Amino acid sequence: MAAQHYNVMFLCTGNSARSIMAEAIMNRKGRGNFTAYSAGSHPAGIVRPEALKQIEAAGLSTEGFYSKSWDEFTKPDAPQLQFVFTVCDNAAKEICPVWPGQPLTAHWGVPDPAAAVGTPAEIERAFRDTFSILDRRISLFLSLPLSTLGQLAIQKEIDKIGHQ
Secondary structure (H helix, E strand, O other), X not given: OOOOOXXXXXXXXXXOOHHHHHHHHHHHHOOOOEEEEEEEOOOOOOOOHHHHHHHHHOOOOOOOOOOOEHHHHOOOOOOOOOEEEEOOHHHHHOOOOOOOOOOEEEEOOOOOHHHOOOOHXXXXXXXXXXXXXXXXXXXXXXXXXXXXXXXXXXXXXXXXXXXX
C-alpha cells in the first residue's frame, strides 16, 4: 500500500457505541496518517451517552459524533476507504455495500456494551472494557509498517488483530 494517508471505516449495526468509540480512538491515535469514519447498517439514531463518557474519559473530543447509515459512504463524493473493519458480529454477517477502491476488510468483533445488564457500575465497566479492546486493536494496527507490506501481508495482520 503506497498511500501515506489512509481512510478507515468502522462498521456496526447501530453506529451508537463500538464504531463511534473506534472512530474517536483512530482519529486521535492515527492523526495525520489516518482519518476514521463510522457508520451502521441500521443506525440507532443516537450515540450512547456511555460511549461518549468513555471517549471523554480518555481525553478525546466528543464533538460531531452522530449515528449514521453506511449509505452515506457509498455516494460519489464519499471518501475512498482503504480499510473497513466490522466491530460487531451482526454487521459482519450482513451484506456490506460495495466500497469503491476495494478496501481491505477485517472483522474485529467486540461484545456489545449496549447489551450489558446489571448495575450502573457493571454497565460502565462493559463500555470501558469495549473501549480498551478497541484501543488495543487500533494501536496494534497503527504499529503495522503499512508502506512496506504487501496487501496479502496486511490482510493477514488485520485479520490476526481481530482475534487479539
